[in-house]
Amino acid sequence: MPDYQQFKDQYQCRMATTALGKIRNETVTSLKALFADLFSPRVGRCTKTKAKLVLKPDATPMYRQGRPVLFASQSAVDAEIDRLLNEGVLSAIHHSNWAPATVVVKKSSGATWIRADFSTGLNDALMLHQHPLPTAEEVFTNLNGGQLFSKSISPTPIYRWKWMKTQRNSSQ
Structure with missing residues (x-):
């Protein structure tokens, strides 16, 4: 009879695991439907505010060539540029006095990413907002006692901001 008891215990455990898997799948499906924008492959957009870059008074335009x-x-780079143009991340211009060095990165997934390296000029020309950021210890202290956490990895890590109009020439 002990063998029957072991079999029964294993069977109930498998049934519970199957039921939990079904509940999990239903929950994930309903969350994806409820928050469809978050799970969309499209680029995210900030609609609550507009970004504004303030240049230092003595800033001079920096133009850096892209890396070869x-x-x-x-062809993959051209396709990625076309995709970014279609999604409104990039806009076509005829001339600019400012340009960061660009880097093309081939990801392990096969995707091609185009990234701008703003450390080559623009970062130094900006007036910075000086405000304290929390330390890792402060963040972890605030998370203490939490029960549910999530990990989010976006297939398109670019966040699109609307830009405020400025008095300077828009081609700069």
Whole structure:
């Protein structure tokens, strides 16, 4: 009879696991439907405010050439630029006095990312907002006692901001 008891215990455990898996799948499906914008492959947009970059009074425009792209990667880069133009992340211009160095990165997933390196000029030309950021210890202290946490990895980590109009020439 002990063998029957072990079998019964295992069977109930498997049933419970199956039921939990079904509940989990239903919950995930309903959350994806409820928050469809968050799970969309499109680029996110900030609609609550507009970004404004304030240049230092003595800032001079910096134009940096992009890093060379391998000929074999050119079609993937062109496709990524077209995608970013279509999603409104980039806009076509004819001339600019400002340009950061750009880097093309081939991800392990096969995706091509185009990134701007603003440390080559623009960052130094900006007036910074000086405000204290919390330390890691402060963040973890605030999370203490939490029961549910999530990990979010976006397939499109770019966040699109609307820009305020400025008095300076818009091509700069």
